[in-house]
Amino acid sequence: MREIISTDKGPKAIGPYSQAIKANGFVFISGQTAFDPAAGKPIQGDTAKQTERTLENLKAILEAAGSSLDRAVKVSVFLKDMNDFSAMNEVYARYFPASPPARSTVEVARLPRDFRVEIDLIALA
Numbered sequence: 001m002r003e004i005i006s007t008d009k010g011p012k013a014i015g016p017y018s019q020a021i022k023a024n025g026f027v028f029i030s031g032q033t034a035f036d037p038a039a040g041k042p043i044q045g046d047t048a049k050q051t052e053r054t055l056e057n058l059k060a061i062l063e064a065a066g067s068s069l070d071r072a073v074k075v076s077v078f079l080k081d082m083n084d085f086s087a088m089n090e091v092y093a094r095y096f097p098a099s100p101p102a103r104s105t106v107e108v109a110r111l112p113r114d115f116r117v118e119i120d121l122i123a124l125a
Contacts, residue, residue: 007064010057011035014112020061022125027065031078031120032057033112047084047116051091054119059095062123071124072101078118082107088117 005020006013011032013019020029034043034050035057043053059069079088085105093100101121111118 005061005065007061009037009060009064011037020065022065025125026073027062027067027121027123027125029058029061029121029123031076031118032061033115033118035113042113042115047079047081047087048091050116051088051119054117055091055095058119058121062121065123065125067123067125069095069123070099072096072121073124074122075101075103076120077103077105078108078111079105080108080111080114080116084116 001023003022004018005022005027007019010019013030017030020027032054034053035041036043036053037057043050062068062071077088077092079085088105
C-alpha cells in the first residue's frame with residue numbers, strides 16, 4: 001500500500017512529485033530546500049541558514065506522516081559547494097544529536113532556485 005503525504009507546513013510540490021510517500025513501513029521524502037512555506041518564498045542567506053530551514057521542512061513532513069527525525073534511516077545531502085560542508089554539518093548535527101542516520105553528501109553543479117543545499121530523507125513510518 002502507498003499513501004501520499006502532503007502538508008501545508010512543508011513546501012508544496014512544484015512539479016509532478018509528492019512531498020512524501022509512505023509505503024511498506026517507510027516514509028520517503030522528496031528533496032527539500034530552504035523554501036519557507038509560511039512566507040511562501042525562499043529563505044535567503046548562507047548555507048547554515050538554508051540547512052536549518054530545509055531540516056525544518058523535512059521535520060514537518062515527517063510529522064505529517066506520523067514519524068519524526070529520530071526515525072530517519074538514510075539522508076542524502078546535495079551541496080552547491082562542498083566548501084560549505086562544515087556549515088551544513090554543524091546545523092545537521094543539532095537535528096540528529098544521537099544515533100544519526102546513514103548519510104551521503106555530494107556536491108552538485110546547480111540546485112533548483114539556486115539554493116545552496118537540498119536534502120532528501122528516508123525514515124521509518
